[in-house]
Amino acid sequence: xxxxxxxxxxxxxxxxxxxxxxxxxxxxxxxxxxxxxxxxxxxxxxxxxxxxxxxxxxxxxxxxxxxxxxxxxxxxxxxxxxxxxxxxxxxxxxxxxxxxxxxxxxxxxxxxxxxxxxxxxxxxxxxxxxxxxxxxxxxxxxxxxxxxxxxxxxxxxxxxxxxxxxxxxxxxxxxxxxxxxxxxxxxxxxxxxxxxxxxxxxxxxxxxxxxxxxxxxxxxxxxxxxxxxxxxxxxxxxxxxxxxxxxxxxxxxxxxxxxxxxxxxxxxxxxxxxxxxxxxxxxxxxxxxxxxxxxxxxxxxxxxxxxxxxxxxxxxxxxxxxxxxxxxxxxxxxxxxxxxxxxxxxxxxxxxxxxxxxxxxxxxxxxxxxxxxxxxxxxxxxxxxxxxxxxxxxxxxxxxxxxxxxxxxxxxxxxxxxxxxxxxxxxxxxxxxxxxxxxxxxxxxxxxxxxxxxx
Amino acid sequence: xxxxxxxxxxxxxxxxxxxxxxxxxxxxxxxxxxxxxxxxxxxxxxxxxxxxxxxxxxxxxxxxxxxxxxxxxxxxxxxxxxxxxxxxxxxxxxxxxxxxxxxxxxxxxxxxxxxxxxxxxxxxxxxxxxxxxxxxxxxxxxxxxxxxxxxxxxxxxxxxxxxxxxxxxxxxxxxxxxxxxxxxxxxxxxxxxxxxxxxxxxxxxxxxxxxxxxxxxxxxxxxxxxxxxxxxxxxxxxxxxxxxxxxxxxxxxxxxxxxxxxxxxxxxxxxxxxxxxxxxxxxxxxxxxxxxxxxxxxxxxxxxxxxxxxxxxxxxxxxxxxxxxxxxxxxxxxxxxxxxxxxxxxxxxxxxxxxxxxxxxxxxxxxxxxxxxxxxxxxxxxxxxxxxxxxxxxxxxxxxxxxxxxxxxxxxxxxxxxxxxxxxxxxxxxxxxxxxxxxxxxxxxxxxxxxxxxx
Numbered sequence: 001x002x003x004x005x006x007x008x009x010x011x012x013x014x015x016x017x018x019x020x021x022x023x024x025x026x027x028x029x030x031x032x033x034x035x036x037x038x039x040x041x042x043x044x045x046x047x048x049x050x051x052x053x054x055x056x057x058x059x060x061x062x063x064x065x066x067x068x069x070x071x072x073x074x075x076x077x078x079x080x081x082x083x084x085x086x087x088x089x090x091x092x093x094x095x096x097x098x099x100x101x102x103x104x105x106x107x108x109x110x111x112x113x114x115x116x117x118x119x120x121x122x123x124x125x126x127x128x129x130x131x132x133x134x135x136x137x138x139x140x141x142x143x144x145x146x147x148x149x150x151x152x153x154x155x156x157x158x159x160x161x162x163x164x165x166x167x168x169x170x171x172x173x174x175x176x177x178x179x180x181x182x183x184x185x186x187x188x189x190x191x192x193x194x195x196x197x198x199x200x201x202x203x204x205x206x207x208x209x210x211x212x213x214x215x216x217x218x219x220x221x222x223x224x225x226x227x228x229x230x231x232x233x234x235x236x237x238x239x240x241x242x243x244x245x246x247x248x249x250x251x252x253x254x255x256x257x258x259x260x261x262x263x264x265x266x267x268x269x270x271x272x273x274x275x276x277x278x279x280x281x282x283x284x285x286x287x288x289x290x291x292x293x294x295x296x297x298x299x300x301x302x303x304x305x306x307x308x309x310x311x312x313x314x315x316x317x318x319x320x321x322x323x324x325x326x327x328x329x330x331x332x333x334x335x336x337x338x339x340x341x342x343x344x345x346x347x348x349x350x351x352x353x354x355x356x357x358x359x360x361x362x363x364x365x366x367x368x369x370x371x372x373x374x375x376x377x378x379x380x381x382x383x384x385x386x387x388x389x390x391x392x393x394x395x396x397x398x399x400x401x402x403x404x405x406x407x408x409x410x411x412x413x414x415x416x417x418x419x420x421x422x423x424x425x426x427x428x429x430x431x432x433x434x435x436x437x438x439x440x441x442x443x444x445x446x447x448x449x450x451x452x453x454x455x
Numbered sequence: 456x457x458x459x460x461x462x463x464x465x466x467x468x469x470x471x472x473x474x475x476x477x478x479x480x481x482x483x484x485x486x487x488x489x490x491x492x493x494x495x496x497x498x499x500x501x502x503x504x505x506x507x508x509x510x511x512x513x514x515x516x517x518x519x520x521x522x523x524x525x526x527x528x529x530x531x532x533x534x535x536x537x538x539x540x541x542x543x544x545x546x547x548x549x550x551x552x553x554x555x556x557x558x559x560x561x562x563x564x565x566x567x568x569x570x571x572x573x574x575x576x577x578x579x580x581x582x583x584x585x586x587x588x589x590x591x592x593x594x595x596x597x598x599x600x601x602x603x604x605x606x607x608x609x610x611x612x613x614x615x616x617x618x619x620x621x622x623x624x625x626x627x628x629x630x631x632x633x634x635x636x637x638x639x640x641x642x643x644x645x646x647x648x649x650x651x652x653x654x655x656x657x658x659x660x661x662x663x664x665x666x667x668x669x670x671x672x673x674x675x676x677x678x679x680x681x682x683x684x685x686x687x688x689x690x691x692x693x694x695x696x697x698x699x700x701x702x703x704x705x706x707x708x709x710x711x712x713x714x715x716x717x718x719x720x721x722x723x724x725x726x727x728x729x730x731x732x733x734x735x736x737x738x739x740x741x742x743x744x745x746x747x748x749x750x751x752x753x754x755x756x757x758x759x760x761x762x763x764x765x766x767x768x769x770x771x772x773x774x775x776x777x778x779x780x781x782x783x784x785x786x787x788x789x790x791x792x793x794x795x796x797x798x799x800x801x802x803x804x805x806x807x808x809x810x811x812x813x814x815x816x817x818x819x820x821x822x823x824x825x826x827x828x829x830x831x832x833x834x835x836x837x838x839x840x841x842x843x844x845x846x847x848x849x850x851x852x853x854x855x856x857x858x859x860x861x862x863x864x865x866x867x868x869x870x871x872x873x874x875x876x877x878x879x880x881x882x883x884x885x886x887x888x889x890x891x892x893x894x895x896x897x898x899x900x901x902x903x904x905x906x907x908x909x910x
Binding site for chain 1: 457459460461463465466467524527528529531532533543561562563564565602605606624625628629631632633634827830831832833834835836873874876877879880883
């Protein structure tokens, strides 16, 4: 009897609804506020930016939301995604722990991002919207939305952080291959971009600036809306298909995780994996420890403040209560571009405050060392973002080796590194540095938080 | 009832043996010859280059070869690979044809190459070999062997064609991440490399030169052997797992292909897909048309000569009877690096002469146009090599649209383009040219064939 390497659900067993963790919380998360009035934003405030269906999902308290048939049809291009048992890594570590990873790199763009890009494109198309705008850093989110827009016949325009646009052209080409128009940000096409360029003509941009540009463009075009790849409730909702599938796959495996660990940037991968496990925990059907791992260079959970702040640099978004390093904080250029965001999903921030999960920060060189060990045993080269989770898994598995504990560890391998290989090149060449966040920098950036709001 | 998008075998149903088409041929393929004596090469001649097990597989006439358990264990990291029904592409084309593709891009390196890299590394390790040398062009084969060597604890040294080494660093970094040492070819480490550099100090290299370097290094080190990623019988043998799985998946689908079409460079992807279908055809259990598609810039089947020729530029390999453009032919720098080989698998060349399949050549701009249409409907961006097969599929599907025929078409999507995106960038920017092979160039290169051998 050969032991299984991976657990794959039949297409017919793919979950048909997303899970909304808010339905199971005793204390609801604080609402987003209008920056002018300080009042909670209503559906009307969001209408210029999002279609009605997504605004409803953003505020719904229903426990489940049905996945439209048209979305399931596209999901089936790569879903259900495999759950792997990392037998070769376990052997290499000599650990009694059992390590599982849910692999989202099988999507056409190589990450978990299409799980939400596809429904976002679908709902916009269904409401007659012709075009989506968005921001992207290294381009994981941008390429996911580009793919999704191609499948539903939407135009797509992406503002990509200038540093990535110039240095990592592969994802830009991927977006263009799907038919999306890509602008470097800051650009001269928007007020927000021109304002930055006036002050810093050589600006290499940031996610916060790119968000400002994409939001501005969508707000002024009645046929366009804006799409965000993380942070918001509806985005995390869509990603719960990851955890729902994983639960079914653990049933196939006849096993139960003791520890569920994922990397956090804006929080969509982590929320997607862990919310269904949190539901099981709240219902008393399971009791896993849940842990978030963030980069030491951008540690919003472990060193940020829980306060109302803007989601972007120019202050165009509503104020959201979240763990933040300050909306004009620009993280050092670590290679995990997807984790370089000043804030954290308000929903996840709320759950963290409520004590539903723990968090740790890891330096990037430790992450890449873990990524290489993973690649040489499991074959897949993890994207820089999930190397954070992989490093935490390996650390835990080695702890188990000392204690002899046969702990069951689950992580989300949310993407592969095919388009991020220069980061591994820098590590192998000894050119990578650790960028732990400086106390003074953090103090300055937190001092710029919007004063006297909500707290 | 939802129609299936993909057909996935259970791990337990993965084929456990490779198929050797030679067992079913009335006329055996002509043997390789020793260039000095003109006599067939024996196992002893090959011993400095290959382990015993692979030499036996190269000449075996057994119909099936069992896949070792250790190889199956590694295969399970990504196999069985999915068979897709291209429903979205069919809809986009408006064709009554049913298009299926067997997708090998799910392997850790994104192509079919690990199907043979893994057993090659395994057999070498089992016979106590410490190191493998190889050549690679764009790096698909090199990264597959690097991955395989990492899984079996072998050292690996790869000579990469200088043009790719300089211009496309991603695959080099991938090889290094797996622990392989990569040299640009021509290099000063070998006689063959030094000879080329003496004459052409700025040489950007070719696959033929890189093969000479890797063979030379293996031959002079008793602990090292050489590994080749295509062309040879044992390589095609290992790839038959593609077609064997596809046959089982067609059973799941309750369908039968009328046309099986694959791209050909050295022939391993094409042989791997088609040999099991050819077996069914020879046994009277099926009757598909089988078709090879090659680049118009390197058309060994449609415009080459069937003659004894060297596999490399320096003439270090045995002479093999094959369709060839001449061993010092250097193809124009088309983007399908994996199809830029002067020769064709001797086994496939023999089968072509025997009339078992047909061939066509396509220009690269038509291929990339097809690749983009595929990406925008199916999500996956095909590697430059399989865009040739995709172009032929689309052509056929549009023919069916005219005739109303509901033909069943199967192709092998042997890899994704994540590491070849600059090729799409060049196409989208209008910078791509078609490089049809010039008659005079071909005449000159064929005039350099080794005279008076075997024909």
